[in-house]
Amino acid sequence: MPPDRSSSKRAGARGFVVGVDLALFTPNDGDLGVLLRAGADDRSRSRLTLPSETLSASETLEQCALNLARDVAAAAPTVMEQVGTFTAPRSASSDGPRLTVLYLGLLPAGSTFRSPHSWVEVSEAPAALPPRQREELDTALSALRARVDQQPIAFRLLPATFTLSELQRIYELLLGRKLHKASFRRALHAASLVEATDEWRSEGRGRPAQLFRYAPPPPRRRRARRGVRFDTIG
Amino acid sequence: MPPDRSSSKRAGARGFVVGVDLALFTPNDGDLGVLLRAGADDRSRSRLTLPSETLSASETLEQCALNLARDVAAAAPTVMEQVGTFTAPRSASSDGPRLTVLYLGLLPAGSTFRSPHSWVEVSEAPAALPPRQREELDTALSALRARVDQQPIAFRLLPATFTLSELQRIYELLLGRKLHKASFRRALHAASLVEATDEWRSEGRGRPAQLFRYAPPPPRRRRARRGVRFDTIG
DNA sequence: TGACGTTATTCACAGGCTGTCACTAATTCG
DNA sequence: CGAATTAGTGACAGCCTGTGAATAACGTCA
Secondary structure (H helix, E strand, O other), rough: OOHHHHHHHHHHHOOOOEEEEEEEEEEEEOEEEEEEEEEEOOOOOOOOOOOEEEEOOOOOOOHHHHHHHHHOOOOOOEEEEEEEEEEOOOOOOOOOEEEEEEEEEOOOOOOOOOOOEEEEEEOOHHHOHHHHHHHHHHHHHHHHHOOOOOOOHHHHHOEEEEEHHHHHHHHHHHHHHOOHHHHHHHHHOOOOOEEEEEEEEOOOOOOOOOEEOOOOOOOOOOOOOOOOOOOOOO | OOOOOOOOOHHHHOOOOEEEEEEEEEOEEEEEEEEEHHHHHHOOOOOOOOEEEEOOOOHHHHHHHHHHHHHHHOOOEEEEEEEEEEOOOOOOOOOOEEEEEEEEEEOOOOEEEEOOOEEEOOOOOHHHOHHHHHHHHHHHHHHHHHHHOOOOOOOHHOOOOEEEHHHHHHHHHHHEEEEEEEHHHHHHOOOOOOOEEEEOOOOOOOEEEEEEEOOOOOOOOOOOOOOOOOHHOO
């Protein structure tokens, strides 16, 4: 055993302080919102940050992120995924070396939050964040969009029954771009992901929409995967 | 404020020991190989593990993973990516709480390695690994395959000029499945990713193959992204 | 030297998937 | 009732993919 290690590597012997940062998204007023924390004192009130918490020795990363989410919002997120881990550039604080684990979470529309947090549209958030957190938000958003067609994320943002227009709107929020109605529905039905109920909902104006339910097909064998997609390289 | 929290956070005050695990892949004898470390003593010689190293206070995660790779192999990997971070289930050791950051790396074919490591085919590796590391390997492999058509990974495993058959073989290794020759080439050329040289190489039998060079198109605007892919959900 | 085996490269065709436009349906509002 | 609005479908052209087959260029071996 190296006896001197404790002195020369004081910080290393103490180990790393691990922080969990959370990018918590939600459909908000026709746009995608991210939950940001306002500074405590008056002077830093205008400085927003991603909610974060220090990981304690006894908890799991996932647990910590979940606790953090429940702490800043009223409900537990319906999607929670790890995005990545970064070493802090230089820890000016006396806490020693630091590691930050970034998580992304999703809450259904209309979720409430606790002070001092607030929903900020993702298009406006970067301007309000310090550079490092801006990168984190970008990364989380990219990770979110990359997973949209790997996991039934959109369905977890909706109630048990929903209209196809609502579903499409969720997809458009998550992806940040418009989708074509006919194509969207054609692909959706081809995948047999939803099942029609016999209920209809009238939103006020326009024709009432049929309600659907998320009903993924049994774990049958998937069609053989397609070839390589070179046009997404780079 | 919970006053008791400070005492229960004693371990947290000491901080986390952070380990970096590395799944280092390479094309190996017509198959995909992963570099595993053999146990030190005779009794554990048959137990294989993923190479790992403890993160020191002054280095970056990326640096640590690179150092680890250079330590177990002779050359630096041409691809290196973070896969994820996990809390150890229970640290029986006295080191206190532990965090493991998993990286994946890729080395070109023919790369050498240092004792006590060896290449093991990915199809055989799971049987030789402890359960936790088996999961890590699975995760790394999934991450690798997910990135194959987002980044020019395959091209970084080949020399500057290569034949299309070699390129296709690399893709087949990475993806773990056969690809159809005509489709592969059609898509490759459609993406304008390669450029023909005027050299040809004869492998002994059969018609000589033309050599190509990786030549990604200038950062021109991509075609608008396509619609949602529902068939990959679940 | 010529038939044969092997690997490379391309073509052609059928079928599937996508982007779009147009059209019909069902309600609310004036 | 007519206009405005939202939902839901059909049809068509074009692109992309899977597949098989044809053609090329080489080494080997009788």
